[in-house]
Amino acid sequence: MGDQIGQAVDGKLVYIPFAEFEKVRKAPWSREQRVAVFADMCRLNALYMIARAGSGHIGSSFSSMEIFSWMMLEELELGTIPTEGNDLFFSSKGHDAPGYYAVLMGMGRLEFDLVHKLRKIDGLPGHPDVHTPNIITNTGSLGMGISKAKGMIHANRLAERDARVVVLTGDGELQEGQFWESLVSATNHKLHELIVVIDHNKLQSDTFVKNVSDLGDLDAKLAAFGWRVERCDGNDVAVLAQTLADMKDDPYPKVIIADTVKGKGVSFMEHTSLDSDVDMYRFHSGAPDANSYQKAVGEITDRISAAIADLGGDDIAYDFIVREPAPALPETAQKLIPAYTEALLQQAGKHPNLVALDADLILDTGLIPFRETFPERFIECGIAEQDMVSMAGGLALGGALPIAHSFSCFLTSRPNEQIYNNATEKTKVIYVGSLAGVVPGGPGHSHQAVRDIASLSGIPDMVMVEPCCAAEVAPLLDWCVNEAKGSSYIRLTSIPCDIPFALPEDYEAVQGQGTVLVDGDTVAIVTHGPILTGNAVRAAEQLTEAGISTKVINMPWLNTVDGSWLAQALAGCTALLTLDNHYMDGGLSDAVGRALECDPVVGLKVSRLGVSDVPPSGTNSEVLDAVGLSVEHIAARATALAEVR
Missing domain, CATH: 3.40.50.970 (Thiamin diphosphate (ThDP)-binding fold, Pyr/PP domains)
Known part of the structure; x- marks a missing residue:
């Protein structure tokens, strides 16, 4: 469930262009052979996306790649939205999104240029979102998938639509109570349209599931709820296909425990290369280092070339970009x-x-x-x-x-x-x-x-x-x-x-009282946390240069602001701007407002900035700009506030 945010990989980053996927999808091979090659091609592109973005989840994207590929290429008649009446597929765990996206792009169901825009504001979000084409529900918060799927099936029945709904879950996800709550009524209502595939790669986040909360006899537990249960090698497309065929006409909800390998397809990323007592798995989230990336690319491309050669096909062409090293973090x-x-x-x-x-x-x-x-x-x-x-x-x-x-x-x-x-x-x-x-x-x-x-x-x-x-x-x-x-x-x-500021040497945490970091007598900015306090201090520097004397107050007490202290700190200022790294409703601004109701400052003009809608996925600077919390937005609002008569 972790999400390590690191640096993008620099150097040569390799990906497979869309035309090569078209060639493989049309190749005169068996369905299983096509899907096996296609899945490895998607592995390379998922790795490229994560390396370029500097974050994402390699391990679970790789473990589920054959499941994604078989389901979406061969098994299902996929719809694009739940109301179409076609089969539906989604990942409940959500952090395998790079693998999911790679398959959609390889199928031509997602604009291919998005391969360069994972976790960009004009690209693909870090976890699935319905505003992305062919994504039918928002996931990333674990345990909700089966419940969502049941709702879709009930909606289909009301509208007389006959379609299957397939949900991919993780095995660590099974620790969420909602997963088990969702099983009972699926049986009671005989939701035979429902297929759940558990990506049983044996790890959750960075360690083994058995070392956290052992699942025990998972087959028996699931069967006890009245589900049809099968188990297979989830990284073997032929075995997965046969398992699905064997259970197709069962009148009850179905679950496949797909035994997979986390990091499948790259030897040193595969969890089976670890000793059982190894404490941390390195490739759950975050981008690999440059050396690991190049080694992984070598393994995947060699295997793709060998497989295509064995099938009598022409080797595929690769494309690449050269990424310059990311700037180092400042000393501050x-x-x-x-x-x-x-x-x-x-x-x-x-x-x-x-x-x-x-x-x-x-x-x-x-x-x-x-x-x-x-x-x-x-x-x-x-x-x-x-x-x-x-x-x-x-x-x-x-x-x-x-x-x-x-x-x-x-x-x-x-x-x-x-x-x-x-x-x-x-x-x-x-x-x-x-x-x-x-x-x-x-x-x-x-x-x-x-x-x-x-x-x-x-x-x-x-x-x-x-x-x-x-x-x-x-x-x-x-x-x-x-x-x-x-x-x-x-x-x-x-x-x-x-951090462009420092606390006073004699700083003490006194409930309700903040710290004046920058003194001024026109606009006061009250905020919290390192992101917005840093931006407020930078904005104050710009404002002061423009002739607007600006005070910056760090307020670490998010819901218990001392009104008398704040009123004294605001004395002499004519305007107050509060900043929330949070929705504006219910954040620090509300606490400041309550405090000033009890200890009002006469003639003080008040405004606030904060998150007003569901925030987008993107780089940090992109997101702060989009929600209006960048240095430039803060300075502009403070300027406008100072000019109000």
Whole structure:
């Protein structure tokens, strides 16, 4: 479920042009032979897309490539939208999108030039989205697929449309409770049109499924729900085809456990090349390094050439681009997750009752050092956020100090009821959400946490904080651990951030009070987090040069703003601009507004910028510009505000 955001690969990047796919699709070979070659060609293009984008999921794209290719080329009469009446196919796990896109492009069902635009704002989103041609539902948040498919089948029956619906899931995804909830009614309603294919590649995110939550006798579990269950080699197209044929006329919903290899097709990326005790699988998410990329290209192209030669065909032509090295991060770039790791270890050393819980994101959330240092106080919960949060509630009732970790988008939404339940018990739980805010933009809206503050705003006694730089992480965690009376939520940006400011040397975390980073007396900008605080400081520099004296206030307290402190900080200013790395409804701007209702500043003109619609997928700069939170947008709004009489 992780989404490591790295650097794009530089050097020569190779892909296969569309004309070569057309040749293979028309070749006089058996269906199985064509699909096997086609799938490897798609592997190369998926690898190209990920390398060029600098992020994406190689392992699960490769493990599911034969499933994608056989289903979409040979098995199904595919529709483009659910109301057409044709067969439907989609991936519930969603992070195999590069593989999915590569197959669609190879079939001519997606504009081929998009091969160059994975995770670009004018290209292909990091996870499937219905605004992309031939994508029939949004996925990326795990566990929803079968439920969506059941709804589509019921809609088909109402409209008297006879069509199959095929859903591809991951095996780690089976830890989500909704997967198991969705099985029962499918049997009760005899949804024979439904086929579920489990990409059973044995890994979730960066480690083995069996080491997190072993699935046990999966065949028996699924059969117990009344489903027709078959098992096959999911990377063998002939075997997959026969399995589908054998179960075609069964009157009940069907599930295929497709045993696959994560990273299939590149020897050193295949999970079977790992020892069972290897801690982390390297190729779940993120782009490979340049050397690994070139080695992978060599393996795939050699195998394609050999297969075509054996079939008597002409070797295919390749195309390439040369990518210049990406610019290095500036010396002022800071990473908040390592700062959090260090601060957490310090607190754990002082508090023997502190327990860290993780939801299958130990690498992304910076918890590996904690697990190594305090193994008896680390609990891996898997892809099961509701279970994790209720477990944290039980730990709190038993006298422990639990800290629950996941991506913000999942931690604050899926277990929201469980968080509320914990709050009603008046215990203390700390929730730490990373990947917060609108960037990184590449993964898309399933992973952009822009409603987390609003989601938790109705939780009694919940205090929400967000550090603006690495130096603010430890003081805020210290406050949550040692001063907060109730539960708290720490919101962390995951990407490296260029920080053009510094906190005062005597900085202290005082609830409700911010920090004046840049002084001024015309427009005040109040914001939070490293992305927008950095942009606000840069905008203030431009504004000051233009003759508009601008104050910048970092406000780490997202829902408990001290009105009297803020009113004093705004004294002398004639205008206030608030910035939200979040939807404008329910974010910091609302908290600032509530505070100023109690402590009004006479004559203060107020405006705000924030996310107003579902954010797009794209590079970080593209997304910030699209949602109106770039330096230029901030400066323009502040200028307009200063000019209002």
